[in-house]
Amino acid sequence: MEKKGLILVVIILFGLSLGPVIRFIGGGEEIELPDENGEEPVDQQVFESVFESEISSLDPYVYFEAVGEDNDVTAMRERIEAAVSEDINYSITSPNPTRGGWDYSGVVEVQNSSQAGEVGFKLWFHLSRHYQDVSTYREGEVTLPSNITGTTEDDEEITIHTGNQSISTQTMYSQHLNQSIEIDCPQMIADLDNQLTHAPARCRQDRDFPRYGVTDEHFEEKGRTIKKNHTLEIISTQQYAAQYSYQDQNLSEEQKENIKNLSAMQVDIDNETKTISVMAMDESNFNETIDYMRDKEFLELNVEKTVEVDMPDQVTLEGEEYTIVDPELDTGFTTVPFEHTEEEVPMEVSYKILYDEIFDLTSE
Numbered sequence: 001m002e003k004k005g006l007i008l009v010v011i012i013l014f015g016l017s018l019g020p021v022i023r024f025i026g027g028g029e030e031i032e033l034p035d036e037n038g039e040e041p042v043d044q045q046v047f048e049s050v051f052e053s054e055i056s057s058l059d060p061y062v063y064f065e066a067v068g069e070d071n072d073v074t075a076m077r078e079r080i081e082a083a084v085s086e087d088i089n090y091s092i093t094s095p096n097p098t099r100g101g102w103d104y105s106g107v108v109e110v111q112n113s114s115q116a117g118e119v120g121f122k123l124w125f126h127l128s129r130h131y132q133d134v135s136t137y138r139e140g141e142v143t144l145p146s147n148i149t150g151t152t153e154d155d156e157e158i159t160i161h162t163g164n165q166s167i168s169t170q171t172m173y174s175q176h177l178n179q180s181i182e183i184d185c186p187q188m189i190a191d192l193d194n195q196l197t198h199a200p201a202r203c204r205q206d207r208d209f210p211r212y213g214v215t216d217e218h219f220e221e222k223g224r225t226i227k228k229n230h231t232l233e234i235i236s237t238q239q240y241a242a243q244y245s246y247q248d249q250n251l252s253e254e255q256k257e258n259i260k261n262l263s264a265m266q267v268d269i270d271n272e273t274k275t276i277s278v279m280a281m282d283e284s285n286f287n288e289t290i291d292y293m294r295d296k297e298f299l300e301l302n303v304e305k306t307v308e309v310d311m312p313d314q315v316t317l318e319g320e321e322y323t324i325v326d327p328e329l330d331t332g333f334t335t336v337p338f339e340h341t342e343e344e345v346p347m348e349v350s351y352k353i354l355y356d357e358i359f360d361l362t363s364e
Contacts, residue, residue, distance in 0.1 A: 044191055047150035047158060050184045050206050055177055056166065058140040062108045062120045062173050066131035067101045075130075076104055083126040084108060084119050104131065113176045117218060118355050120173025124212045125357055129325065136173045136213060141166050142183060142203075144196070150188065160190045167199040172209065174218040182206045212359055223354040226317045231346050232309040235331060240286040240305045240338065242278045244298040249274075264289040275301070303338040309345060309363065317351060322358050332363030 068076070073092055080090055089109040095102035108123065110116040120136040128134045144162040151157060169183050184206035189198035214223070251259075251269070259276060260267050263285040268277045276298065280286035290303065311332050314323050324330075334347045352360040 044189050044197065045152055045158070046187055046189055047152045047160070048184070048186050049148045049150035049160070049188055050182060051145060051148045052180055052182050053142040053145060054180050055169075055171060055175055056141050056143050058113065058116075058138050058171070058175070058177060060110055062110055062116050062123065062136055062138060064104075064106055064108070064123050064127065064134070064136045066104045066127050066134045067098060068095070068104055068131045069101050071095050071097075071102045076106075079127060079130060080106075080108070080123065083122040088119065101132070113174075117174040117222060121212060121214065121218075121355055121359075122357070124173075125326075125359060128212070129327070135209070137205075138171050138173055138175065140169060140171055140175075142169050142181075144199075148196075150190075158190070158194060160188070160194050160196050162196045165196060165199065167203055169203040169205065171205045172207075172213055172215065174213065174215060175205070214354060214359065219352070219354060223352060225350050225352055227348055227350045228315065228317060229346065229348050230312070231344050232311065232332070233344050234342075235308045235310055237283070238281075238306045238308055238333065240278075240280045240283060242286075242290060242293070242303040242338070243301040244276045244278070244293045245301055246274050246276065246296075246298050249298075259292075262289045262292060304335050305338050305340070306333055306335050307340075307345065308333055309347065311349075311361070311363075315351065315358075317353075322351075322353070322356075324358050326359065329358065329361055332361060334363045 073095065076092055080092075084090070090106060092104065092106040095104050097103075108119050110119055116138060120138075124134055124136045144165050144167060146162060146164055148160050148162055149157065150160055167185070171181060175181060182205065183203050185200055185203040187200045188196065190196050256269055259269060262278075264278045264280040265282075265285070266277075266279040267289070269275075270277070276293070278286070278289050278293070280289065294300070309332050311324065311330055314321060316322075332347075332349065334345060336345055347363055350362040351358050352362075
């Protein structure tokens with residue numbers, strides 16, 4: 001009985017060990033063995049690519065996103081309707097709570113790229129007065145170049161063959177069909193033969209969007225600049241600046257060090273042009289530095305100050321009256337001589353106007 005029991009144990013152990021061998025050898029499901037480190041074998045590479053391509057299609061919508069302090073869809077609807085014409089269809093998704101506010105998003109239907117440019121701008125312009133992180137954009141497609149370069153997660157530079165696939169991309173609201181743009185695709189996937197197998201759900205136009213998304217091309221096409229002379233009240237002095245020349249004098253290292261240690265906020269010495277530039281925020285520190293320069297008999301080239309001025313709330317330009325609604329345009333800046341003591345200053349202001357809105361200004 002002991003022998004039979006022993007034989008039975010051996011058979012059971014042999015059968016248990018033989019099972020996996022039989023399944024492996026005998027045509028069952030194929031088993032994918034791990035590599036030497038116990039990791040699954042890698043058959044793809046993830047990379048980011050930035051490349052240039054032309055827009056091949058655009059859908060008939062302008063999308064918007066914004067962050068508000070309150071969950072108030074009614075207020076959002078009123079602000080959209082104040083920004084766009086009455087006959088435009090739009091929809092708003094239910095706001096999602098986010099840290100410190102509510103995420104709003106929605107879509108406005110447009111007929112063409114020209115209308116998209118106006119809708120996108122006015123949405124961004126007017127919603128920015130009430131919401132944070134406002135953006136407006138369109139969705140479209142581009143056809144990939146035959147080859148693109150990319151950077152893998154291991155910072156390796158690779159060249160990928162795309163097969164000229166079409167991919168979805170997010171573009172600026174003011175873009176047109178066949179316009180060439182630079183695109184950033186953050187997570188593209190290629191096989192080990194460097195053939196593209198997958199593009200992310202959303203690539204984006206790769207650029208730092210300017211103020212209200214107004215590009216130079218967009219402004220040149222639809223905008224205009226009007227200049228007007230004003231006499232404006234000075235609110236405060238922002239900084240003081242001066243420039244001196246030490247001409248044929250040779251400054252020793254000790255003299256240079258003394259100058260750099262003056263009480264002004266910033267002192268730069270240019271050895272090639274033999275000039276000393278001074279900048280200060282405090283008038284007493286600036287005066288102390290200027291006194292030192294004059295004591296050394298350096299040639300005084302320029303001494304001035306930058307002042308902040310109170311801009312008008314309304315302005316008449318070429319017979320039309322405009323209201324300045326952007327709070328960032330409440331004040332402007334200009335440079336006057338250091339000796340200027342009057343409470344007002346004459347200045348010329350260049351107003352940038354797009355779709356009957358003043359969205360930027362330059363004071364000179």
